[in-house]
Amino acid sequence: MKVTTKTEELLEKRQKYVVRAVSNGSLNFAREAKGATVIDIEGNEWIDFAAGIGMINVGHNHPKVVEAIKAQVDHVIHPGFNVIMYENYVELAEKLCEVTPGTHDKQVILLNSGAEAVENAVKIARRYTKKSGVVSFTRGYHGRTNLTMGMTSKVKPYKEGFGPFAPEIYKAPYPYLYQKPAGETEVEYVDRIIAEFKDFFLTTVSPEMVACVVMEPLQGEGGFIVPPKKFVQEIAKFCNENNIVFIADEIQTGFGRTGKLFAIEHFDVVPDLITVSKSLAAGMPLSGVIGRKEIMEVSEPGQLGGTYAGSPTANAAALAVIEIMKEEKLPERAEIIGQKIENKIKALQAKYPEIGDIRRLGAMVAMEIVKDPVTREADKYRVTDIANYANQHGLLLLTAGIKGNVIRFLPPLVITDEELEKGFAILEDAFANS
Structure with missing residues (x-):
């Protein structure tokens, strides 16, 4: 038997x-x-x-994270920040403003998942610029919701059979040095991709139509493709010159993974908005958008939020994570x-x-x-x-x-x-x- x-x-x-x-x-x-x-x-x-x-x-079950979660659960699990506020939402927002790149004034919204952070970053950019177009990149991955599926390149298994997708999403070229043509030098290849990116705004969509460019500083699901520094800097410069919000999707690359707290720091670029999730709260569902105050504060009360967004239990874990990152x-x-x-x-x-x-x-x-x-x-x-x-x-x-x-x-x-x-x-x- x-x-x-x-x-x-x-x-x-x-x-x-x-x-x-x-x-x-x-x-x-x-x-x-x-x-x-x-x-x-x-x-x-x-x-x-x-x-x-x-x-x-x-790491799994870091003692400091476990202790923070247990201590929080003893007091309040989740009353809903839009119903009655709680201290650690504000504390975490302050910490995220401190640790993310840039010395400008920032504000934060806390959410649940990476895809939700990307969706809200797009909403914020659209509200600020009064434009609607969204540009992501070939091989990029941003989530499984309808909007973020549209921004994602990989058809199988993420997109097949789930359309139609949200409109006004466009995919720009992104360099892939390993697969560059044999006849080109690295410099020639990067310059050509930058030129193609700029031509993209002549042939595919106008800058006057685009609210934001969303970029993974290092493409995750796309195959861990590391872009040249010059490319990232040219994208940020183009966005700045054309009233386009530059969004760094740091959901997989953030919180120490790439050798800096945020991957965008490798490129000497300060994005307008940063999306975070994954390792932010060591396994607790939490995400966020951190951005320039003048962009973040345009949306009216009630336009952004969510029932479980910024749970105090997850916030407690995230505050512990930020301490651990520094201490260890x-x-x-x-x-x-x-x-x-x-x-x-x-x-x-x-x-x-x-x-x-x-x-x-x-x-x-x-x-x-x-x-x-x-x-x-x-x-x-x-x-x-x-x-x-x-x-x-x-x-x-x-x-x-x-x-x-x-x-x-x-x-x-x-x-x-x-x-x-x-x-x-x-x-x-x-x-x-x-």
């Missing part, structure tokens, strides 16, 4: 009661987690190189972790030439897998095999890229050297055995 495990029982219930449209990288169930290690309900250990898709930069020097730690990951991938690349490109900013690291390093043709199936093996053998690993041929690394920034080495060993096995 076959013995059914608890995992098998839950998988059967999951298939019966939970919509299949929610994908699962690992077919196991977490029981507890700490730092960069997750224990499943069977007692198996998993090294986490995913961090909830970049959500747990301070996690942005600095991100660079150390990222270098270790890069070194490991380079060692693998010497043995496995299908690793065509390695790119990173801090601890936001990716390797692009190709069929041939000369043609650079994407190899999605090799990536799927590697990720599946890892997710079945103790390493939580994510993929990315428009063509699905990128493996991305997003470990918690508190990951120990021992946890990293355990993860690397499984990754090596995945290459060897998949």
